Amino acid sequence: MFASLLYLVLLRLLTLVAPSYRSDDAAQIEILVLRHELGVLRRQVKRPVYRRCDRALLAAASRILPRERWGAFLVRPETLLRWHRSLVARKWTRPHRPPGRPAIDPEVRRLILSMARENPRWGYLRIKGELGKLGVRVSATSIAMLLRRSGVGPAPRRGIGWRGFLKAQAAGILACDFFTVETAFLKTLYLLFFIEIGTRRVHVTVSTTNPDSSFVTQQARNLVMSLADEGAQIRFLIRDRDTKFCRSFDDVFASEGIRVIRTPIRAPNANAFAERWVETLRTECLDWLLILGPRHLDRVLRVYVQHYNRRRPHRGLKLRVPESIPPVEEADGVPDIERRDLLGGLVHEYVRAA
Numbered sequence: 001m002f003a004s005l006l007y008l009v010l011l012r013l014l015t016l017v018a019p020s021y022r023s024d025d026a027a028q029i030e031i032l033v034l035r036h037e038l039g040v041l042r043r044q045v046k047r048p049v050y051r052r053c054d055r056a057l058l059a060a061a062s063r064i065l066p067r068e069r070w071g072a073f074l075v076r077p078e079t080l081l082r083w084h085r086s087l088v089a090r091k092w093t094r095p096h097r098p099p100g101r102p103a104i105d106p107e108v109r110r111l112i113l114s115m116a117r118e119n120p121r122w123g124y125l126r127i128k129g130e131l132g133k134l135g136v137r138v139s140a141t142s143i144a145m146l147l148r149r150s151g152v153g154p155a156p157r158r159g160i161g162w163r164g165f166l167k168a169q170a171a172g173i174l175a176c177d178f179f180t181v182e183t184a185f186l187k188t189l190y191l192l193f194f195i196e197i198g199t200r201r202v203h204v205t206v207s208t209t210n211p212d213s214s215f216v217t218q219q220a221r222n223l224v225m226s227l228a229d230e231g232a233q234i235r236f237l238i239r240d241r242d243t244k245f246c247r248s249f250d251d252v253f254a255s256e257g258i259r260v261i262r263t264p265i266r267a268p269n270a271n272a273f274a275e276r277w278v279e280t281l282r283t284e285c286l287d288w289l290l291i292l293g294p295r296h297l298d299r300v301l302r303v304y305v306q307h308y309n310r311r312r313p314h315r316g317l318k319l320r321v322p323e324s325i326p327p328v329e330e331a332d333g334v335p336d337i338e339r340r341d342l343l344g345g346l347v348h349e350y351v352r353a354a
Contacts, residue, residue, distance in 0.1 A: 116152045124147070171198040175239070177271060179191055193274070216246065236258065241263065
């Protein structure tokens with residue numbers, strides 16, 4: 001009841017102040033409402049956020065209104081003056097540029113790096129000249145500093161990496177390596193294999209327990225004769241620094257004009273294709289079988305290599321699977337397994353050897 005009485009009194013006072021609906025009286029009531037709403041906002045909002053345009057407008061308005069009317073602002077007078085001083089200082093402050101040469105454009109930087117990596121024999125002056133033909137002006141010192149920061153060496157010492165070498169000479173590269181197999185009786189068998197980088201075709205030798213110099217040399221002769229019969233053009237042989245590879249092993253390939261390349265100690269990617277094939281062999285075949293002896297291992301590998309070379313498509317090379325697949329040659333009384341899958345053939349060999 002008391003609140004209703006106060007509301008009626010307030011309404012009567014406002015009616016006395018503005019008895020009619022003239023524009024001047026309505027404007028005064030509107031100003032009163034806006035001031036009251038502003039007071040409500042001041043009680044609720046602790047620290048309002050002003051944009052740059054808001055600060056500029058308030059600073060300009062503060063120079064027009066008298067100082068005794070600055071209570072209409074939500075900020076203190078010192079803040080308004082500080083905003084105005086900052087605007088004046090920004091007006092008379094010139095843009096500051098850091099000392100030194102201006103930075104190279106990102107597109108020009110990428111162009112310089114691509115030129116240096118795709119053309120190993122181009123030096124700083126050559127790259128500068130080629131950029132000049134394109135209308136790009138960059139000093140040789142800036143090019144040298146950019147290449148040095150990016151880890152690209154100077155032209156005389158900037159050579160092709162192992163990845164580029166293997167990609168460019170894949171058709172004429174042969175890689176070889178040894179891998180071991182533990183039998184069911186914990187006997188270690190050594191096998192030497194060769195893989196053609198261009199076609200991913202694998203040549204596996206017989207297993208042995210003593211891979212001495214005579215063994216590896218004889219296997220090299222057998223491979224060279226088979227490659228000569230097939231007409232394969234091999235220019236390079238990649239091998240690691242294993243002591244099993246003797247000098248006579250290298251001489252067999254050197255006599256056929258094949259250059260033997262020993263992988264550096266700190267270049268694990270040089271013989272990556274051979275190591276990757278060993279992982280594939282173990283994952284798809286050897287990890288699922290118990291090898292009883294050398295003859296059992298030779299039969300299993302003969303079946304798997306036949307499958308790998310002729311029936312297994314290589315995704316990286318996009319090779320097509322041949323339409324007609326020749327049967328596996330019979331050896332030691334093993335029946336023809338042309339119509340059998342790989343798992344069935346391996347199980348048959350395992351049961352027969354057992």
